[in-house]
Amino acid sequence: MSESPRPASTGHEMRTRTRHARAWVWGAIVLIIGWFALGGVIGPVAGQLSSAQENDNATFLPSGAEATQVIEKQQLFAQESTLPVVVLFVSGQPITDAQQAAVGEFVDEAPALFVETGPGASDGQDLGDFLSSAPITAVPSEDGEAILVTVLLSEDKTTDALENGESPVLAVAEVLSEAATEVAEPVGLESYVTGPGGLLADLISVFGDIDGTLLLATALVVTFILILVYRSPFLWVIPLVSAGFALSLASALVYFMATSDWLSLNGQSQGILTVLVFGAGTDYALLMVSRYREELHYYERPVDALKSAWRGTVEPILASGGTASLGLLMLLFSELNSNKSTGPVAAVGIAAALIVMLTFLPALLLVPSAALPLGAFLIVIIPGIVLELIFGTPLVPFAVVGGVLAAIALVAVVVGGLVRQFRAPGNRPRIFAIDPVRWAFWPRVPHQDASDDKLSGGWAKASRQIGRRPRVVWVGAAAGLLILAAFSTTLSASGIATTDLFVEDVDSVTGQEKLAEHFPAGEGSPATVIGPADAADAMTTTLLGLDGVAAVVPYAGPPTGPPEGNDAAQAPTNSPPKAPEPLVVDGLVQLDVTLTDAADSDAAEETVVEMRSVLDDVAGEAALVGGTTAVNYDTQQASIRDNKVVIPLVLLVIFVILMILLRAILAPVLLIGSVVLSYFATLGLSAIAFDLRGFPGADASFPLFTFVFLVALGIDYNIFLMTRVREESLRLGTRPGLLRGLAVTGGVITSAGVVLAATFLVLGVLPLVVLQQIGFAVAAGVLIDTLIVRSLLVPALSYEIGGKIWWPSKLMRQPDASIEQQQAAGVPYIRELETAGTKE
Numbered sequence: 001m002s003e004s005p006r007p008a009s010t011g012h013e014m015r016t017r018t019r020h021a022r023a024w025v026w027g028a029i030v031l032i033i034g035w036f037a038l039g040g041v042i043g044p045v046a047g048q049l050s051s052a053q054e055n056d057n058a059t060f061l062p063s064g065a066e067a068t069q070v071i072e073k074q075q076l077f078a079q080e081s082t083l084p085v086v087v088l089f090v091s092g093q094p095i096t097d098a099q100q101a102a103v104g105e106f107v108d109e110a111p112a113l114f115v116e117t118g119p120g121a122s123d124g125q126d127l128g129d130f131l132s133s134a135p136i137t138a139v140p141s142e143d144g145e146a147i148l149v150t151v152l153l154s155e156d157k158t159t160d161a162l163e164n165g166e167s168p169v170l171a172v173a174e175v176l177s178e179a180a181t182e183v184a185e186p187v188g189l190e191s192y193v194t195g196p197g198g199l200l201a202d203l204i205s206v207f208g209d210i211d212g213t214l215l216l217a218t219a220l221v222v223t224f225i226l227i228l229v230y231r232s233p234f235l236w237v238i239p240l241v242s243a244g245f246a247l248s249l250a251s252a253l254v255y256f257m258a259t260s261d262w263l264s265l266n267g268q269s270q271g272i273l274t275v276l277v278f279g280a281g282t283d284y285a286l287l288m289v290s291r292y293r294e295e296l297h298y299y300e301r302p303v304d305a306l307k308s309a310w311r312g313t314v315e316p317i318l319a320s321g322g323t324a325s326l327g328l329l330m331l332l333f334s335e336l337n338s339n340k341s342t343g344p345v346a347a348v349g350i351a352a353a354l355i356v357m358l359t360f361l362p363a364l365l366l367v368p369s370a371a372l373p374l375g376a377f378l379i380v381i382i383p384g385i386v387l388e389l390i391f392g393t394p395l396v397p398f399a400v401v402g403g404v405l406a407a408i409a410l411v412a413v414v415v416g417g418l419v420r421q422f423r424a425p426g427n428r429p430r431i432f433a434i435d436p437v438r439w440a441f442w443p444r445v446p447h448q449d450a451s452d453d454k455l456s457g458g459w460a461k462a463s464r465q466i467g468r469r470p471r472v473v474w475v476g477a478a479a480g481l482l483i484l485a486a487f488s489t490t491l492s493a494s495g496i497a498t499t500d501l502f503v504e505d506v507d508s509v510t511g512q513e514k515l516a517e518h519f520p521a522g523e524g525s526p527a528t529v530i531g532p533a534d535a536a537d538a539m540t541t542t543l544l545g546l547d548g549v550a551a552v553v554p555y556a557g558p559p560t561g562p563p564e565g566n567d568a569a570q571a572p573t574n575s576p577p578k579a580p581e582p583l584v585v586d587g588l589v590q591l592d593v594t595l596t597d598a599a600d601s602d603a604a605e606e607t608v609v610e611m612r613s614v615l616d617d618v619a620g621e622a623a624l625v626g627g628t629t630a631v632n633y634d635t636q637q638a639s640i641r642d643n644k645v646v647i648p649l650v651l652l653v654i655f656v657i658l659m660i661l662l663r664a665i666l667a668p669v670l671l672i673g674s675v676v677l678s679y680f681a682t683l684g685l686s687a688i689a690f691d692l693r694g695f696p697g698a699d700a701s702f703p704l705f706t707f708v709f710l711v712a713l714g715i716d717y718n719i720f721l722m723t724r725v726r727e728e729s730l731r732l733g734t735r736p737g738l739l740r741g742l743a744v745t746g747g748v749i750t751s752a753g754v755v756l757a758a759t760f761l762v763l764g765v766l767p768l769v770v771l772q773q774i775g776f777a778v779a780a781g782v783l784i785d786t787l788i789v790r791s792l793l794v795p796a797l798s799y800e801i802g803g804k805i806w807w808p809s810k811l812m813r814q815p816d817a818s819i820e821q822q823q824a825a826g827v828p829y830i831r832e833l834e835t836a837g838t839k840e
Contacts, residue, residue, distance in 0.1 A: 011708065026154060028363035035360045039245055045337045046251030049258075051269060062335040064611070065634040070626025073530045076585045077555055082132045082152040084525070086174060086195030087180050088511050090518065091188065092168070095140065099187045103147050106183045107138045108149065108835045113179050130154060130168040132435040139523075146518035151176065153197060173201035192511025196525055196599075196628055203501070203768075207306075213247045217762045218278045225758055229286070229751045232441060239285035242361040243353070246281045247274065250352035254345050261342040271763060271771055272342065272709075273349045279759035280324065280713065281353035283752035284317050285361055287720060290748035292365055296446040298433060306366055314358060316723040319661045320716040321354040323654055327712035330649040331704075335638040339646075340703065343708075352681075373406035380405060432834065459746030460828040466796050466828030474796035477788050481677050484784075487684030492697035494602075494636065496769065500696045503767040512598060520550035523593030527608060527630060529591040531615065531623035533584045538618050546614070548596050548607030554582030555590035605633040639700035649708050651676075654715055661723055666807045670797065671718045678789045679710050682781035699770050706777045713756060714785040717749050721790055725798075726811070728825075733816030734803040736827045742795050743828050753786025 062068065089103050113129070132152035139148045153172060162168055173193050180191035193201070222243065250273060258265040285369035291313045295305040328350065331343025380402035381395075466473050499608060502509055531539050540552045582589040592613070597603035608629045615623035651672060658668035683703065690698065724745050729737030762783070763775030798805045806812040816822070823828045 004445070020303070024307075025367060028366040031359060031363040032367065035245060035356075035363075039248055042248050042252035044479070045247045045255055049251045049255045049265070050833075062337065062634075062638055064335075065638065066133075066624050067626040067630040067634045070528050070530055070624045070630065073588065074528065074590065074626075076588065077557075077583055082749050083169065083197045083200070084195050085151045085153060085154045085169075085176060085193065085201070085689050086511070086515070087149040087151065088192045088194055088515050089149070089180070089184055090190045090192070090514050091145050094144045095147065096187070099189055100147075102183050102187045102189070103138060106180065107136055107149055110136050110149075110176070110179070113175055130172065130317030135262045139423050141518035142327060143518055146514070148193070148515065148523060151197075151212065154593065157517060166205045167199055167201075170201045170204045172651065173198055175704060177702060190514070192507055192514060194508045194511030194515060195507065198511060202506045202508045216533050217799055218275055218759050221758045221762055222278055222282055222755060225751070225755050226282070230289075230441075235441060236291070238361065239282050239289065242285055242356050243278045243281040245351045246349075246356040247277045249356065250277050251351040253348050253352065257344070257348070263344050264337055265341060265345065266338055268648045269338075269342045269345045271343050271766060272774070275355050275759040275762055275775075276346055276709075276713075277349040279673075279756035280321070280350055280716075281357055282759070283716060284321070284353060284357035286748050286752045286755065287317060288313050288357060288361060289365065290745075293441065293446050294744065301839050303366065306362055309400045310358075310362055315352065315661075316720050317358065319657065319723065320719045321350050323657045323715055323719065324712040325350045325716075326657065328708060330646050330653060331708065333649055334642040334704075336635065336642060336701070339639075339642060339704070342705075373409040377402040377406040384481055392426065428545065432639065459750075460743040460826075462746065462791065463743045463795070463828040465793070466742070466799060467735070467739050469829065470796040470799040475793050477793040478795070480675070481681040481784070481788065481793070484682075484684040485677060485680035487687050488680045491646045491687035491690070493700055493702050493780075494697060495810040496696050496699055501769055503772065507727060516598055520594050521598040521601070522550065522594050522604060522629070525599035525628040527591055527593040527595060527599075527625060527627035529611070529615065529623065529625050530588055531619045532800055533582070533587050533589045535623070536591070538584055539615060539623060542614050542618050543591070543593055546610055548603065548610065549593055550596045551594040553592045553594075555592060556581055557583045562742075599628045600632055605636075606630045608633055636700040639704065642701070643704050643707075646704055650711055658715075658719075661719065662726060662806070663809045663811070664806045667722060667798070669804050670801075671722065671794065672807065673713065673720070674789045674797075675711050675714055675785065676716060677793075678781060678785045679707055681784055682706065682710060682777055685780050685784070686773070686777045689780075690773065695769055695773065698773055700711075702773060702777070704772070705774055706781065709760075709774070709778045710781040710785070714789075715783055717753060717786055717790045718794060719754075720749050721745055726806075728809060729806070729814060731817065732822060732825055732827065733814055734797055734811070735831070736816055736822045736825070738795060738799055739829055740825060740827050746791065749790060750786055753782050753790075757782040757786075796804060 027619055091098070091099060126777060130153055132154050134152045136152075137150050139150075143145070151172070155170065156785075162171060177191070177193045180193065183189075184191040192198075194368065220241065223240055225240055230236050253271075254263075254265060254273065257263050277614040288309060292306055292309040295308045295312070299308065325347040328343045328346040331339045331346075334340050334343070380398050383432060515521065529543070529787070535556065540554070543549050543552050574678040582591075595607055597605050597607065608625055608627075612623075612625045615625065620824060655668050655672055659665060662668060683706065686698075721741060725734075725738045725741035727737075728741045732735070732740060757779040760775045763771045765774070803812040806814075817825070817829055
């Protein structure tokens with residue numbers, strides 16, 4: 001709690017306080033040096049984070065899923081599981097002899113492509129090491145207008161990166177695409193790299209750009225907002241640099257955890273980590289800096305002001321970070337491995353932001369002479385980085401100019417400090433006695449005994465209106481949120497097809513559409529059935545009787561060579577090929593089932609569900625259905641289950657934390673209820689926005705991710721508000737304390753909400769529907785929570801309830817302070833004054 005200026009101290013006390021202040025400054029300097037040294041170690045490690053990603057949907061499944069059991073049992077029939085990369089050649093008219101010959105030549109020469117042109121071939125590592133031992137096959141379409149070439153990768157090996165850090169799946173797809181284009185264009189064919197491997201390659205390509213694109217966009221957005229908030233040429237550097245250190249620390253920790261197999265990292269988790277650390281870290285920084293500025297009005301020495309600010313913010317920051325971390329860790333109870341990994345990844349990011357903002361940030365605030373030269377350097381180097389990434393402009397000149405400016409700034413700081421000390425009579429010149437306030441907050445420098453503009457600004461006026469008409473305010477806010485929440489019932493979150501994941505057209509999606517025009521849409525991504533050998537014929541007959549099944553082929557073992565003749569050079573015949581004898585292992589057989597619909601479509605999922613149902617009648621529980629479609633379906637079902645389990649757990653954990661923090665029961669109930677209402681209002685707004693945007697629904701995990709991030713992060717602002725309200729209520733009473741708490745925290749919390757919303761909106765720069773939807777929903781929800789729930793609904797409802805909000809703690813019986821005390825504290829609205837001094 002802020003204090004009034006202290007009375008004059010004796011000479012001994014002054015000397016003692018000076019020594020303590022000097023010790024704090026030197027301690028801050030040592031802490032800064034330590035952080036920079038640590039940054040030099042963890043920085044290179046953090047830069048390798050993308051290489052630890054695993055983006056295969058099958059790795060996200062729970063171990064008990066039927067599709068997972070099929071993957072495990074497939075190991076009985078082959079020494080390796082495979083990932084098909086499909087190269088589709090399309091003519092649009094009957095394939096000519098020259099076109100057939102060109103495709104046949106491509107098939108014959110394809111294995112050599114990976115040795116001669118593969119990355120790392122010169123140093124003994126070639127892409128051929130990642131191919132399956134099965135031969136490359138080519139199949140013409142029944143209409144004779146297309147040829148499908150399938151290249152099988154060893155799925156186990158594709159999880160390993162090449163020596164240059166690139167994914168082998170992406171490298172193979174790039175080689176095939178280039179070679180297929182060279183073959184197709186001269187003979188009038190179109191070529192596409194598609195299938196599960198092609199789609200995965202495009203996903204890896206998108207996620208591979210996360211490091212640079214997302215980090216740069218996030219840093220620029222945060223910088224812009226901080227400059228607007230602080231209106232200082234220097235102060236914005238301190239939170240931004242601190243957020244950068246937090247991200248490096250979090251990335252390094254996640255990298256070690258991922259490479260040690262403690263968790264699995266995917267591109268979505270990494271993208272969320274970047275914006276989460278910047279957003280949450282900047283929020284904590286805004287709270288700390290704002291309280292520091294406030295305390296500078298009550299203390300002569302910045303050290304004393306910073307100590308008071310740290311004590312006043314450490315509890316809400318720890319509570320906020322702890323709430324967010326524990327809420328995110330509830331994702332460990334998810335069945336999906338992707339959710340299980342996202343929870344710890346995000347929790348590590350929150351923890352890193354907490355550590356940095358409670359240590360490194362205060363040190364920079366105490367010794368801004370370290371931040372000023374760094375700020376001068378960053379002001380030049382950041383535009384240089386942008387120009388280098390966009391136009392390839394050399395970065396060296398910008399670094400040189402930035403270094404010169406940093407040196408000039410350092411000299412100016414030292415000289416300015418010496419001059420200031422020489423002018424102070426009776427003091428020896430000490431460089432580190434420089435007034436941190438003058439440099440950090442210039443030109444809006446807070447001074448001791450100066451009036452705090454927070455108590456006369458816009459939020460003070462808003463508090464006054466809430467005090468006058470609380471019921472009108474909270475009823476109006478609740479009504480608006482309920483109207484938005486009503487639209488949440490129109491949100492379709494039953495999942496989206498893999499081909500609908502991309503915002504822009506990509507080769508694999510176009511190829512999948514072309515494939516469906518000439519082949520059964522499920523060609524290249526068959527469903528896999530494993531069941532008893534004695535029921536093989538019955539299972540085959542039953543499956544062929546389903547409308548969604550185009551063909552059933554028993555697995556006869558890995559091919560040992562190319563098929564007789566070249567399929568690519570032969571015209572299709574009307575006589576069906578003879579079915580091979582199935583391979584029997586441990587009394588089981590494997591059937592490869594080609595579906596008539598695209599593997600990632602809703603119709604294909606319905607067919608898989610029907611297949612499981614009818615096979616249970618034929619072979620009982622021993623018959624299992626897997627494959628790409630089954631993986632997608634089981635993933636969606638696990639997501640639906642997670643929504644029902646994880647969401648209540650998150651609410652329970654946050655409720656317990658709020659009870660401990662606020663020492664009350666009614667206040668946490670109110671806060672939880674307001675955040676839940678905000679969540680449904682966000683879903684309603686998202687439903688409207690997605691419909692206008694033309695998105696094909698939302699992923700089944702969307703409600704869960706939106707809830708976890710909104711509740712875990714959105715509750716922060718209520719924590720920031722209510723902890724300060726409780727602090728003020730202890731000395732002023734509940735209603736005056738609430739109005740003063742809202743007035744002094746309104747600006748910083750709103751700024752924090754805008755920063756967090758803007759950082760999540762940065763996810764929109766990535767061309768993936770799922771990330772854009774999560775980014776929009778979290779940003780919209782944070783703004784709703786910041787501008788409506790925390791600013792209007794909670795304060796107005798709490799004001800009307802009064803002291804009972806703290807039930808059952810003793811604070812509920814705390815009387816309001818006298819009119820004189822409220823006036824001295826700057827309470828925006830005093831009820832007794834409005835009633836001519838009559839106490840209510």
